[in-house]
Amino acid sequence: MFAPLDMAELAALTSLPLRARCLADAVGAGRHRSRRRGASVEFADYRDYHPGDDLRRVDWRLLARTDRAHLREAHEETPMRVLLLLDVSASMNYASRPKLMTKLDYGRSALAALSLVVRRQRDAGGIGLLAEELSGYLPPSSSPGRLRSLWATLETPASSRQTPLARTLAQAADAAPRACLFVIASDFYEEADAIADVIRRLRFEGHDALALHLADPEEEDFTFSDPAQFQDPETGSEWPLDPPAAAAAYRAAFAAHRVRIHDLFLENGFAHLSLRTDVAPVDALSAYLAVRAGRS
Template identity: 40%
Template sequence: MLDAAALLALGNLPLVARLIADGAQAGLHPSRRRGAGLEFSQYRPYQPGDDLRRLDWRLAARSDRYYLRESDVDTRLTVRLVLDASASMNHADAAGVSKLAYARLLLAGLAHVARQQSDAVGLYVLSAKGLQTVPPREDTGQLPRLFHALGAATATGTLPADATTAAPLLSRQGNTLTVILSDFYDLEPQSALERLLTQLRAAGGDVLALHLLAPNELTLDYPAAATLEDLETGQRVQLDPAQRPAYQQQLQAWLRSTEQSIRGHGLDYHRLLTSEPPAAALRLVLRRRQGLPA
């Protein structure tokens, strides 16, 4: 599995998406199952407890045997990919891979898997500019649209305070899976991001929160004389090596509270690092979605 820096060096998002999807070696879900649907598939013998409404009475009259009509039930999803494009996503790890660049790779791989499963997939880029949307579709031209939008996405400013910006995300039809990829630095009580999570849960469907961080954010692995700058506010602080233990303590407390807050909304939560090969991260997500061990 290639790491993110190697994949980015290829400079071809459609190719990279296919490589990531193939490397993940798993699907979101079975695309079709046997059951009581609209499209006839086969007969099977009646068993006690079966729904009598599915009995083929004409066949029973001719053969004096009881059979049920089975059909393919369509279990395809509408997959909605939500990208946090606030300025903090410009932060890069030691290999020079920014969280935004990694997010592009991972979401492109997810989109490719969704289309392999014949799911409708759409993209929602949430930034200071508002919400840029590629509505979910399942036609052959959808992946190029998504790849173009991902490639054009830039991380600027802070997330909009107006929660109505995300209104297109709150309407849904049929089975939906909403995947939010963010560093969740904007997740505070009464923030727009917190309200969005609340509203998504109320709207129904499955919601998966992917918490993306760079390893150097966790270790504070910088030279002793480094100056750190908040990418969203511009505030600067001089790094004091003696403060590393206190920083680690506060960081772990923030990570716990962030996970508890997201899970408290009834959402699925996974933490990812930009140092992980995107295919490995995608496989982990897909296997956990299927209830399989990582």
């Protein structure tokens, strides 16, 4: 059971590492145990000796008692390569209420907490910012200093007017080593068909993916009541709008887009998680751990 997190308190924390530790502690994530067995200190099972097996792993005490040779097996710990990708487009820099985090801050917090969990799992962590081009890329590494590099990259103020998500994801796929876990934090304001190719490519190249689909509560609920001049921060276009008249169609279109993105990831065997910025992103960490456990 996770400890409940107050989003207002979380948003009030200006230090990204502090936010990350709060989130990671809330999940209680630590080192995991691999399902692969090998030479290690933690006993897993016995099996019969076969010629060619390493004689150092024979349990001599058991051989003395039973006159049969058995090998002693233990859990083997394997590192995972995790590539954290953060969408830094202008649409991510939005919060509908003063006490809410923007989607960008929310994504930063979630990925920073994930990087801490990755570090605690002794996995290899890398990062990339999805702007007009892939930027700030750091390949996965389990070196002790990588965590600070990841947090420093996340804290770099970066924004652009619009992100061509398909292209920047392809650039990340080009740069990533084999069998990585792509953790993508984005609002996915891109047509599903446009990113379908790159998602399929990730699957073909043996990668795994976890989509953190971020949305502000107002984007999801669309409860505006007063007519106003609405501005798109990415395109800069403005429209006079009567929100009550447009609300129903908007909500339907928003939900349909989310379903298409969700289906796209699931069809390719990946995980997709919808997150609201007024709810703590502990589900993201749990989802990562679940994916991690499935790959071990």
